[in-house]
Amino acid sequence: MRVDAVTLFQSMIDSPLSESIVGRAREEGFLELGFVNPRDFTENRHRTVDGKPYGGGTGMVMMAEPVYRALKTVRKKNSVVILLTPKGRRFDQALALELAKKKHLIFICGHYEGIDERVTPLADMELSIGDYVLTGGEPAAVAVIDAVTRLIPGVLRKEDATVNETFTDGLIEAPHYTRPGVWRGQKVPEALLSGNHKLIAEWRRAQAQELTGKAKSASAVKKKPAVRRKNFK
Ligand code: SAM
Numbered sequence: 001m002r003v004d005a006v007t008l009f010q011s012m013i014d015s016p017l018s019e020s021i022v023g024r025a026r027e028e029g030f031l032e033l034g035f036v037n038p039r040d041f042t043e044n045r046h047r048t049v050d051g052k053p054y055g056g057g058t059g060m061v062m063m064a065e066p067v068y069r070a071l072k073t074v075r076k077k078n079s080v081v082i083l084l085t086p087k088g089r090r091f092d093q094a095l096a097l098e099l100a101k102k103k104h105l106i107f108i109c110g111h112y113e114g115i116d117e118r119v120t121p122l123a124d125m126e127l128s129i130g131d132y133v134l135t136g137g138e139p140a141a142v143a144v145i146d147a148v149t150r151l152i153p154g155v156l157r158k159e160d161a162t163v164n165e166t167f168t169d170g171l172i173e174a175p176h177y178t179r180p181g182v183w184r185g186q187k188v189p190e191a192l193l194s195g196n197h198k199l200i201a202e203w204r205r206a207q208a209q210e211l212t213g214k215a216k217s218a219s220a221v222k223k224k225p226a227v228r229r230k231n232f233k
Helices: 020-027 064-074 093-099 117-122 137-149 197-215 218-223
Strands: 002-006 032-036 079-090 104-108 125-128
Touching (some): 002 137, 020 137, 079 117, 093 137, 104 137
Parallel strands (some): 002 104
8 A cells, every 4th residue: 555645744654653563564565655745845935834824813824735736746546635634534443444445545734723724625535533633634644544554454464363353343352461360469361261262252252242332322431531540569
């Protein structure tokens, strides 16, 4: 897959996506990541890419023309152009699976107060990674590219590694444990130590259903405390 990012801050994407599984996917050619900077498409002496908002207000707005020109250099017939914005469609695993099948994705990353609204019709999709405001589209692009890349066949060493994952089959994944069997007084559930594959599968399914049931209503998720403290010995 080819991915291009239209961004003023390349390293905010390039650096985090050079590590771990995505870094390896780039080295092995599963993901080809390119960047295009709107600043290279300005015509003024100072290479200015932003201006004051019409109607007044704080902050600066990215101008449409440099973004348009930058996009034009990478856009092809089969490209899916994604404009990152907090008002976009909420990103989720189903969309990650859909995007992982595409040949070419282009992410337009806003910064400052955002991009001139007239750029919006250039995109196939407006996308948000959640109901909060980031400094720029770059961290959002990182999250989406990461989630999509690990779904490209061959990227994860075991092909089935994503099959039972949270959200893939509509269920939250059962919890994982590794050595030691007892850690600071907390035991690994008996079923997982049984060596009985049927029992283990049943336990995992039951856990997944229970966790999914608990998280089902959005309000339940929101009310859940961020950290469940335990007193460690
Ligand atoms: N003034 C805008 C507003 O109130 O909606 C926020 C602009 S934000 C500071 C700058 C850029 O960050 C946006 O243009 C967008 O590209 C990106 N961004 C911020 N939050 C985001 C989110 N939740 N999902 C996707 N992109 C986001």
